[in-house]
Amino acid sequence: MASPDTRSFDRHSLKLGLFGLNCSGGLSATLAPERWEGTWAQNLAAAKMADEAGLDFLLPLGRWKGYGGETDHNGGSLETLTWAAGILAATENIMAFGTVHVPLFNPIVAAKQMVTADQIGAGRFGLNIVCGWNVGEFNMAGVEMNAHEARYEQGQEWVDIVTRAWTSETPFDYAGTHYSVTGALMKPKPASKNRPMIVSAGNSDRGRDFAARNSDMMFTGIHTEVEQISTDIAALKSRAAGYGRDIGMFTNCYVVCRPTRREAEEYHDYYALEMADRDAVETLIDGRRRRGQFDDLPEDMQRTLRQRAGGGNGAYPIVGDPDDVASLLIRLHEAGIDAFAMGFANYTEHMPYFRDEVLPRLEAAGVR
Numbered sequence: 001m002a003s004p005d006t007r008s009f010d011r012h013s014l015k016l017g018l019f020g021l022n023c024s025g026g027l028s029a030t031l032a033p034e035r036w037e038g039t040w041a042q043n044l045a046a047a048k049m050a051d052e053a054g055l056d057f058l059l060p061l062g063r064w065k066g067y068g069g070e071t072d073h074n075g076g077s078l079e080t081l082t083w084a085a086g087i088l089a090a091t092e093n094i095m096a097f098g099t100v101h102v103p104l105f106n107p108i109v110a111a112k113q114m115v116t117a118d119q120i121g122a123g124r125f126g127l128n129i130v131c132g133w134n135v136g137e138f139n140m141a142g143v144e145m146n147a148h149e150a151r152y153e154q155g156q157e158w159v160d161i162v163t164r165a166w167t168s169e170t171p172f173d174y175a176g177t178h179y180s181v182t183g184a185l186m187k188p189k190p191a192s193k194n195r196p197m198i199v200s201a202g203n204s205d206r207g208r209d210f211a212a213r214n215s216d217m218m219f220t221g222i223h224t225e226v227e228q229i230s231t232d233i234a235a236l237k238s239r240a241a242g243y244g245r246d247i248g249m250f251t252n253c254y255v256v257c258r259p260t261r262r263e264a265e266e267y268h269d270y271y272a273l274e275m276a277d278r279d280a281v282e283t284l285i286d287g288r289r290r291r292g293q294f295d296d297l298p299e300d301m302q303r304t305l306r307q308r309a310g311g312g313n314g315a316y317p318i319v320g321d322p323d324d325v326a327s328l329l330i331r332l333h334e335a336g337i338d339a340f341a342m343g344f345a346n347y348t349e350h351m352p353y354f355r356d357e358v359l360p361r362l363e364a365a366g367v368r
Contacts, residue, residue, distance in 0.1 A: 009056050009057055009095045009126070009197060011054075011056065012056060012367070012368045013333070013338075013366075013367050013368070014329065014330070014333045014338070014339075014340070014362060014367035014368055015056040015057065015338055015339035015340070016055050016056055016339070016340050016342060016368075017050070017055055017056050017057035017058055017059055017094075017095075017339065017340070017341050017342065018046060018047075018050055018055065018057075018058050018059070018341070018342055018343075018344075018347055018351070019059045019061070019252055019315075019341035019342055019343050020059075020060070020061045020074075020313065020343050021036065021038065021042070021043055021046050021047075021058065021060070021347050022038060022043060022060035022061060022063075022077060022078040022080060022083050023038050023060075023061045023063050023074040023076065023077040023078075024036065024037055024038040024066075024071065024072070024073070024074060024075060024076035024077070025038070025071060025073045025074055025277075025280075026038065026343050026344070026345075026346075026347065027252075027254050027311075027312040027313045027315060027343030028254070028271065028272070028310065028311060028312065028313075028343065028344075028345045029067065029069065029071070029073040029276060029277045029280040029281050029284060029309060029310045029313070030071075030271045030272065030275050030276055030277060030310060030311075030345065031070060031071065031275045031276070031277050032270070032271040032275040032345065034271075034345060034346045034349060035071065035271075035345065035346070036344075036345070036346050036347060037076070038076050038077070038078070040078065040086070042347070042348060043078065043083070043087070044086075044087070044090055045348050046347040046348050046351070047087045047090060047091055047094065047096075048090065048091060049347075049348060049351060049352070049355075050094055050351070051091040051092055051093055051094040053351070053355040053359065054093075054359070054368075055094060056094065056095060056339070057094060057095040057096070057097060057126065057339070057341075058084075058087060058094060058095070058096045058097065059097045059099070059128060059199075059341045060078070060080040060083055060084070060097065060098070060099050060128075061074065061077065061080075061099060062080055062099035062100065062101050062128070062130055063075075063077040063137075064077070064101075064104075064134075064137040064140055064141070065134065065136050065137045065140055066280075067280040067283040067284055068279055068280055068283050069277035069278065069279035069280030069281070069283070070277050070279065070280075071277045071280060072280075073277055073280035073283075073284075074313075080097075080098040080099045080100070081098040081100070081110070081113045081114065081117060083096075083098070084096040084097065084098040084117045084121075084125060085113075085116060085117040085120050085121075088117055088120045088121030088124055088125060089120050089121075091121075091124075093124075094124065095121075095124045095125070095126050095197070096117075096121065096124060096125060096126070097125070097126040097127065097128045097197075097199065098113075098114060098117065098125065098126075098127060098128065099128040099130060100127065100128070100129055100130065101130045101131075101132050101137070102129065102130065102131050102132060102151070102154060102155045102158045103131075103132050103138065103143050103145070103146070103151075103154060104132075104137075104138075104141055104143060105158075107157075107158045107161040107162050107165070107179060107181075108161065108165060108181060108184055108186075110162065111161070111162045111165040111166060111186060112165075112186060114127060114162075114190075114196060115166065115186060115188060115189065115190050118190040118191045118192055118196050119188060119190075119191050121191070122191050123190070123191040123192040123193065125190075125192070125196045126196055126197040126198070126199065127162075127196050127197070127198045127199070128198075128199050128200065128219075129155065129158075129159060129198060129199070129200040129214070129215075130200070130201070131151040131152055131154070131155040131200075131207070131210065132145055132146070132151050148204065148206065149206060152206050152207065152209075152210045153177065153178070154177075154178040154179075155210055156210065156213075156214070157174075157176040157177065157178050157179050158178075158179065159198070159214050160174070160176075161174050161179055161181055161184070163195060164184075165184055165185075165186040166186065166189060166190050166195045166196075167189070167195065168184075168185065168186075170185065171183045171184060171185040172184055172185070197216045197217065198214060198215050198216050198217075199215055199216065199217040199218070199219055199250055200214065200215045200218065200219060201218070201219035201220070201221075202218070202219075203221075208236065208239060209239065211247075212236065212239040212240040212242070212243060212245065212247065213240075213243050213245070215247055216247060216248065217247060217248040217249065217250045217338065217339060218236055218240070218247050218248070218249055218250065219250045219251070219252070219341075220232070220233070220236060220249055220250070220251055221251065221252065221314075221315070221316070222251055222253070222316040222332070222337075226328075226331055226332060226335060227335075229332065229335040229336060229337070230335045230336050233249055233335065233336035233337070234336070236249070237249075237336075248338040248339065249336055249337050249338050249339070250337075250338070250339045250340075250341060251316065251332070251337050251339070251340060251341070252312070252313075252315040252316065252340075252341045252342075252343070253312065253315050253316040253317070253318050253340055253341070253342055253343070254311055254312030254315050254316075254317055254318070254342065254343035254344065254345075255318045255319075255325060255342050255343070255344055255350075255354060256268045256311070256317070256318070256319040256320075256345070256350075257318075257319075257320065257321070257322060257325045257350070257353055257354050257357065257358060258320075258321065258353075259321060259322075260321050261319075261320045261321050261324055263321075264319050264320050264321060264324075265319060265320075267345075268307070268311060268317065268319050269307075271310075271311065271345050272307045272308075272310040272311030272312075273303075273306070273307050273310060276306070276307075276309075276310035277310070281306055281309045281310045284309040284313060284314060285305060285306065285309050285314075311345075312343045313343070315343060318342075322357035322358050322361060323361065325354070325358050326358050326361035326362055326365070329358075329362065329367075330362070330365055330367060333367055
């Protein structure tokens with residue numbers, strides 16, 4: 001088992017992990033019969049397979065409510081802190097993240113849950129912070145969702161309390177707008193050398209600032225040409241440098257790899273377009289539509305966005321033969337992406353080909 005003094009996450013320059021396997025459908029809103037069910041047995045099998053293959057991390061989706069459609073895409077989900085503890089107990093080297101929607105988790109209780117997972121994994125737990133966006137999930141829990149700015153104010157208080165609980169050797173008090181803590185002291189401390197790794201995403205200016213201030217790794221989607229990514233990442237890193245911090249870059253993607261490019265493209269069209277759960281796809285793109293960023297787009301762009309929603313919850317598609325897939329991962333890595341959170345239409349059925357064909361190419365290129 002990896003030592004808590006050296007994060008297993010840091011073994012490779014180009015880091016790879018599985019994303020979304022804790023939810024029904026994973027990243028794929030599809031009716032294809034091989035669609036991912038997201039059972040615990042499937043998660044455990046995928047986690048062990050990824051660990052044995054030398055992948056670096058497993059990242060769950062924080063979901064409390066599905067996207068509807070015939071499959072109720074992502075409607076079946078395993079709660080992520082419990083999930084991470086179970087995964088860490090069953091694996092040796094891979095890191096497992098928990099995804100926390102801040103308003104739904106008391107910071108002291110969550111800090112203790114995460115310490116427990118980190119102890120189980122001997123320092124292999126990581127935290128993905130989400131300040132909240134899905135009002136339907138908040139309504140389920142009877143929790144009011146704050147206005148956009150206030151969500152990040154609450155998030156900052158939350159992470160301040162959690163990180164202090166992880167590090168303070170004496171009882172502390174905290175009096176904020178959203179939380180009040182008296183005499184807090186946590187034992188044991190995390191098994192990680194300093195504290196668990198923190199990642200978070202930010203699409204808005206306020207969200208990016210929160211991530212730059214608090215995260216070790218920042219989640220950024222790929223919405224531009226590869227050539228533009230370096231410029232975008234430089235701006236994000238500059239923002240973090242303003243807080244005296246050097247952060248890495250995560251992105252989400254989904255992989256369709258077949259022996260030939262034609263086979264990969266045909267399967268991509270099959271499961272993500274022809275067999276898409278269309279009502280779920282429309283729900284996934286509804287946010288873009290409400291912002292006026294869909295209906296006026298050219299028809300071919302709408303088709304592309306629907307395929308990305310059906311194939312990978314809107315993530316970046318990496319589609320082709322093993323040389324294509326390895327080459328694109330390397331190009332994106334050279335542009336500044338450090339870690340790739342990957343989806344597959346079916347993790348245990350499709351990852352072995354990636355393991356056997358793409359990983360050796362990345363190793364030969366010296367990035368793993």
